[in-house]
Amino acid sequence: MASDHTRSAILAAAERLYADRGFGDVTLRDIVAEANVNLAAVNYHFGSKDELIAELFVTRSLATNRERLNELKAAEEAGGGRASIEAIMHALVGPTLRGCLGPDREGSTAARFMIRASIESVPPIRRIKNREVDHLRKFVAAMRRSLPGRDDAELYWGLHFALAMSHHTIREKERLTKLSEGQCDLNDVNAIVERVVAVSVMALTGGEPAKKAPARSMVPPYGRLTRQDI
Amino acid sequence: MASDHTRSAILAAAERLYADRGFGDVTLRDIVAEANVNLAAVNYHFGSKDELIAELFVTRSLATNRERLNELKAAEEAGGGRASIEAIMHALVGPTLRGCLGPDREGSTAARFMIRASIESVPPIRRIKNREVDHLRKFVAAMRRSLPGRDDAELYWGLHFALAMSHHTIREKERLTKLSEGQCDLNDVNAIVERVVAVSVMALTGGEPAKKAPARSMVPPYGRLTRQDI
DNA sequence: GATAGTTTCATACACACGTTTGAAATGCAA
DNA sequence: TTGCATTTCAAACGTGTGTATGAAACTATC
Numbered sequence: 001m002a003s004d005h006t007r008s009a010i011l012a013a014a015e016r017l018y019a020d021r022g023f024g025d026v027t028l029r030d031i032v033a034e035a036n037v038n039l040a041a042v043n044y045h046f047g048s049k050d051e052l053i054a055e056l057f058v059t060r061s062l063a064t065n066r067e068r069l070n071e072l073k074a075a076e077e078a079g080g081g082r083a084s085i086e087a088i089m090h091a092l093v094g095p096t097l098r099g100c101l102g103p104d105r106e107g108s109t110a111a112r113f114m115i116r117a118s119i120e121s122v123p124p125i126r127r128i129k130n131r132e133v134d135h136l137r138k139f140v141a142a143m144r145r146s147l148p149g150r151d152d153a154e155l156y157w158g159l160h161f162a163l164a165m166s167h168h169t170i171r172e173k174e175r176l177t178k179l180s181e182g183q184c185d186l187n188d189v190n191a192i193v194e195r196v197v198a199v200s201v202m203a204l205t206g207g208e209p210a211k212k213a214p215a216r217s218m219v220p221p222y223g224r225l226t227r228q229d230i
Numbered sequence: 231m232a233s234d235h236t237r238s239a240i241l242a243a244a245e246r247l248y249a250d251r252g253f254g255d256v257t258l259r260d261i262v263a264e265a266n267v268n269l270a271a272v273n274y275h276f277g278s279k280d281e282l283i284a285e286l287f288v289t290r291s292l293a294t295n296r297e298r299l300n301e302l303k304a305a306e307e308a309g310g311g312r313a314s315i316e317a318i319m320h321a322l323v324g325p326t327l328r329g330c331l332g333p334d335r336e337g338s339t340a341a342r343f344m345i346r347a348s349i350e351s352v353p354p355i356r357r358i359k360n361r362e363v364d365h366l367r368k369f370v371a372a373m374r375r376s377l378p379g380r381d382d383a384e385l386y387w388g389l390h391f392a393l394a395m396s397h398h399t400i401r402e403k404e405r406l407t408k409l410s411e412g413q414c415d416l417n418d419v420n421a422i423v424e425r426v427v428a429v430s431v432m433a434l435t436g437g438e439p440a441k442k443a444p445a446r447s448m449v450p451p452y453g454r455l456t457r458q459d460i
Numbered sequence: 461g462a463t464a465g466t467t468t469c470a471t472a473c474a475c476a477c478g479t480t481t482g483a484a485a486t487g488c489a490a
Numbered sequence: 491t492t493g494c495a496t497t498t499c500a501a502a503c504g505t506g507t508g509t510a511t512g513a514a515a516c517t518a519t520c
Contacts, residue, residue, distance in 0.1 A: 006497080006498080024353070027476075027477065027478085028478065029476090038498055039478095039500090040479085040481090040498075040499070040500090041497085041498070042478090042479095043478080043480080044498080045497095048478080049478065049479090120351065121349060121350065123254070130405070133405070133408060136409055137409070140409075153413045153414050153415075156406065156409060156413060157414060160398070160399070160402070160409075160414070161395050161429060163398065163402075164394045164397075164398030164399065164402075165391050165395070167394075167398060168393065169390070169394065172390070172393075172394075175363070176386065178363060179367070179370075179386060179389075179390075180383060180386035183382050183386060184383050184386050184390070195387065199391060199429065199433040202429070203429040203432065206432050236467080257506075257507065257508085258507080258508065259506090259507085268467095268468055268469050269470090269471095269509095270469070270510080271467085272509095273508080273509060274467070274468080278508080278509080279507095279508065
């Protein structure tokens with residue numbers, strides 16, 4: 001193990017370069033040059049380039065997920081096991097938006113790295129994102145408690161749209177600024193979070209009160225898989 | 231010019247392969263093998279790999295944009311120069327969603343190609359997407375006519391969220407299916423369009439009627455750029 | 461049917477990339 | 491110090507890539 005100096009120098013340099021120039025434009029040689037480290041050190045410490053990228057991404061996204069769940073748990077405890085749908089949506093999109101657009105994080109390498117990861121979607125990152133399903137299921141469960149009787153599909157659509165708005169805002173931040181000629185304030189992160197939450201809640205509660213739903217029963221929908229993946 | 235047979239065989243093969251396996255995994259050699267054509271033909275007919283990709287994408291996205299504007303124009307003419315906000319949002323997201331998720335298009339190469347383009351975002355495609363701003367401005371203009379007095383920033387946010395929901399639905403179609411264990415029906419495209427339109431309209435009209443707005447004036451915000459790009 | 465222009469073809473180039481190698485250097489316990 | 495494990499290093503490997511080349515095949519015009 002020793003000092004781990006080389007290992008962390010590589011991680012820091014890689015995150016910085018990927019954040020600045022994207023995954024497509026940065027080679028291992030760029031990274032080791034930035035880190036003042038030998039080329040072979042990457043394979044020695046991480047095994048491969050993809051595993052290096054995976055470690056970077058997994059570290060950051062675990063932190064975000066932890067933050068999300070903490071906020072959710074706090075909201076549910078404060079509400080006696082049932083959080084308001086606003087609080088749930090806030091816990092879902094707040095950490096991500098704050099992490100990527102946040103104030104002091106303006107120049108944060110981590111934030112810019114996560115934006116890149118959200119835009120470019122390179123294979124090792126995609127693999128990790130696909131394991132995020134059961135993390136999201138915890139939010140669906142909370143939503144179900146918060147809005148009992150609501151059709152499950154409606155909950156999924158609401159969650160889906162909430163993620164759509166927050167991810168797309170991160171991803172297209174610059175395009176929106178240009179399109180709106182600066183009229184959309186992308187610096188006030190709290191305002192953005194509130195905006196996304198407001199629309200998400202409207203999507204979940206504003207429209208149809210129960211939709212079709214011919215006697216919604218408790219049985220799971222036919223022979224669908226109940227678990228089995230990841 | 232001659233028969234153009236080689237040229238179109240390359241285009242077809244490239245679109246098919248990119249649609250199936252993504253941009254990262256398909257080489258020129260794969261394409262010419264699929265097209266039964268010589269390797270050098272790509273550079274002869276298109277100049278470079280990037281120009282081939284650009285031509286593929288530009289063709290498809292011009293078609294979508296044309297469809298969008300036709301629908302918008304029809305809606306405005308039917309309303310005497312002012313379309314309903316529902317109709318405008320419908321014209322904005324309908325063609326894209328139909329094009330990528332649409333019924334008979336289920337196995338459509340073009341649709342799957344556009345989904346890939348939406349997910350992977352390779353440089354030549356990104357370059358083209360950045361020129362899409364003034365196309366979107368036409369929708370902002372229509373929205374302004376439809377909702378006069380509404381703060382411009384609100385219109386931009388509404389447009390932004392509409393695009394967020396439609397693109398994210400295309401992009402994460404499979405993840406949503408898995409997450410919801412099939413409970414979200416991604417085959418009924420019209421229902422999806424209506425859903426996205428409904429939430430977009432709520433985002434634009436449901437919330438605050440005028441927000442803060444301390445005497446909104448007509449002057450542009452300080453020294454911001456008014457035109458000059460694109 | 462010769463000629464000029466276009467298109468196809470096999471082949472090679474040049475190079476950037478991730479990875480491997482094997483030896484040198486370093487750290488650490490006995 | 492000796493011996494062993496860990497870490498660093500310079501150099502090379504092997505391969506896959508987009509692109510270039512120059513000759514051959516084809517097409518159309520006169």
